[in-house]
Amino acid sequence: MSSNLYVVIVGCGRLGSYLANALSGKGHSVVAIDIDDRAFANLSAAYSGFRVEGDATELAVLREAKMDKADLVIATTHEDNVNLMVAQVAKKAFSVPRVLARVFDPRREAVYRRLGIETICPTSVAADLFLRSVGRQAREGEA
């Protein structure tokens, strides 16, 4: 990740703003979209990207964020359906090379993987980690 990427982050909540701050700090050009402009308060003083206030399910808003120039789009709103729609629009309509979507519901994850969307499911990831930790504890208990 050395060269300057144009990143669009949809949804500026805890995860979105964390990613935005980190990427902007590393030198990338970042645009953050959120439906509520109070979410931009999550962005740190180090953030030097742009902010777009609007509903990401509207094409006009994505165009305002210049998604056609994006190298990477990360969808991190609170709603799975919005993330999935944005991811698909980014791939199909804007031909963005790399698209990532957060999906909370593990059951939906499988279906969308079939559609070719790269998803990250915090629930599954956390569950894995928890289970591994429990597994370790069980083994230590037996020993």
Added chain:
Amino acid sequence: MKVLIVGGGKTLYFLCRTFLAKGHEVTVINRDSEECVRVSRRLKVTVVHGDGSDPAILEESGAHGADAIVAVTPNDQDNLAICQLAGLQFEVPRALALVNDPDNEEIFKSLGVTSFSTTPAIVSMIEQRTALDEITSLIPAGEGRVNITEVVLSADSPVVGKALRELALPVDSLIAVVLRDGRAVVPRGGTKLGAGDRIVLITLPENHGPVLRAVTGESS
């Protein structure tokens, strides 16, 4: 047919009533518990309370056996998710999504979801600026490139008493059907038009106004 409808409000209510009147079996999925109660009281439908884009809810609602699913929620992203899930996971043969943002119609199509938007229909109705009581605009078909309009011919309409071949209608327009005394006739050149006939006109948006004027005799 077994139809699943996801959504709420008046759109849902009247859709259900229409489907029921045609003899189809309807299941409604809605997120708001109070609305579910209301629908359940007023219509003879199965009402499921839950999120229509949740695979578990779809399964419970019998998506595996559904012939069609219609998503009419106010959120385009939910309608997209519902139809895609229904198609991919439950293989429902017909899925239709309401699209609120007309820009999204293209996208939905490229993602394999049939959609419709009410915005162009409403807009074209306002834009025609013609007497709405005698004229019903049925559907703008072919992505808004064709208008199908039903017009009742009044007695003082300029085309009454004339045969089709005598009419000087603008180019690229057609009188497709003449409804008279409850019967539908596909007219030929010699068919004469009478007062009280209901004609179905096919026009392009560019000549819609002039054709209507020629047929109704009204200057808009």
Added chain:
Amino acid sequence: MRHAAYLRQRYRAILSYTGLILLLCAGLMLTPLAALLAWPAESSRAWGFAIPAALMGALGLAAWRLLRPLAGVVLTVQEAGVIVLLSWVIVCLFSARPFIVVADLGFTQAVFESVSGWTTTGLSVVDVTQAGHLILLWRSIMQLAGGAGLAIIMLAAITGPTGPALSAAEGREQLVPHVRQSAKLVMMIYSGYMIVGTIALRLVGMDWFDAINHAFAAVSTGGFSTRVESIGYWNSSAVEVITLALMILGNLNFVTAWLLLRGKLRAVGRNGEVRLMAVLIPPCAVGLLVLTCRGLYPTLGKSVRVGIFETVTALTTTGFSTVGYANWNAFGWLVLIVLMLIGGGTCSTAGGIKQYRVYLLFKSLAWELRRWLLPRTAVVEHPVWEADRQVFVKDARLRRVGTFVFLYLFVFVMGTAILAAYGYGLKESLFEYASALGTVGLSVGVTSASAPAGVLWAEIAGMFLGRLEFFVIFASLAKLVRDLGDATA
């Protein structure tokens, strides 16, 4: 006690970055020595530059390296403001030294010229016929650098602080979604103007030295000239046209310029500042022509040229002139004073109240009138085009603009009063102080090497406050005072 330790840590970063700026400006101070290649006879004067540059460079280097913050510190806007204040003051003081040594000016006069250079004003106490090439080039370089802004120079050059705070504190808007990319882009656009301008001026008849100096001074909307008569020396329409183009480009907001360069003409056409310029320049030029210039100059053509040129130079706050104003009537003086007060575009090299604020206030008037005609319960939003998107102006914004304009006019009156107190005429005081506060540079004679020190210091204060738009200075001073109190408590 903890707070004092915390402050010390923050000030390490602040002073370190200030040091970096000093180091870069010290490098800049050595660039006029390039003129020695063409005029080796002046090499004896080189020490007047080399010594202060070396001192400032050493100071800067020491501050930067010794106080270097340990981790990647992110500056807040307030801290960036302190950096801006400190670096501007120190740089201006060191930059005055060459004028004392080489041009034989007193301390007050030297500081005046230095501040006039960095703030891109252009008022001068130097006799350009005697100054020598090194001094003349240094003046133009100060204006070029000051126009770009110290923050931009630092950001575009090497590693500097991360975050947009420094750029914002100096009044720069971002062109693209990363502050460093944006700074580089601004520098590129600016350099482009400079190179094209120099070549163009050379082609219409200036020699290389004059072309370089005037190009630098034009794109930075500074106004220092190598000739006593300024652009009037050449009395050439071609020179004036090129200069006009450069002045207008320099006064464009960099975001607008970026849009223009990319061909987004519709967005440029909707821009409030562009519209204001379109509404102001023609009537003022015509007004000047008909009511002031017509009787004064030998040909109609000359009067037309004067009308247009003087209008644009005053509005863009450049300060080049083609004629003197002694024989102008009151109307002409008034037009120029008003234009100087209005000033150029925001986030450009220009000064004054700035066109965007004036535009907003006019729109606000229109919105108020409209509100009277609408139903009482109507909800009204106020759309305005900024760059290539539409934004809705909130009342808080209008309030800040109103307060700024009030402060500006207040300082204007104060400054004019000081000049009048020294015995200058009312119209001369109004004109000269509007020129100083707006960092314009047009003069009617009040500013000179023999002017009283009080007058010069009043103008220095005006230039400084005008360039940094008051608040950065007041807020940073207040913060410094308070922090010093806390740190030594």
